[in-house]
Amino acid sequence: MIDVLYFAWVRERIGLPRERVETEAATVRDLVEELRGREDRYDLAFTDIAALRVAVDQELSDFDAPLAGVREIAFFPPMTGG
């Protein structure tokens, strides 16, 4: 089980801030494909992954990162702090 978190417009499109996902996906990209296959709202949120950023266990990462041993994945648009 992995905790999957969504922020900003990704959270709004998917309609929830976090969920627990049972997955056999090997990489972040595989997980995204699994989620996209679930429902339209996921497909819509992940249409353009070049517009998204991902954090793996609270560290910025990339879509090729492996999921073995990972507890928490977060998807969000580019950050706008400051």
Place this chain on the structure above:
Amino acid sequence: MAVRVQSAPFDAGAELGAFSAGRSSSGAIVTFTGIVRDRGTGLAALEIEHYPGMTEKALGDIAEQARSRWSLDDVLVIHRHGSLPVGAPIMMVATAAAHRAAAFEAADFLMDYLKSRAPFWKKEVRADGSDWVAAKAQDEDALSRWTSP
């Protein structure tokens, strides 16, 4: 070194006073305070979302990087989240160093990294609707000056 993530307002003057107090070896203190600004669109508030846990870690990492690159006596980073009205302080960085060059450069570095590498997202709320603020390419480009040889 202190990193604070909070919804409550802060008083930039009081923060500077506390940060400056009792320093004997710091010849230079630089601060930057970000304020919610209406760009003429009738902004009612800026809503700032963040990633609790990662935010504190990312800000701490960025502050540590600044300390390893410049000879700093101290660093302060404050960043707010929640609904902030026009004119309210959003965030503040302060750096203390023996000389001004290190204090200025480190503050500039902290701001560039905070903009693009700390997990905050801004939403503009107006009377006629609301929109997520898009990241600017120039903010991403600003990071390259700290990484190029």
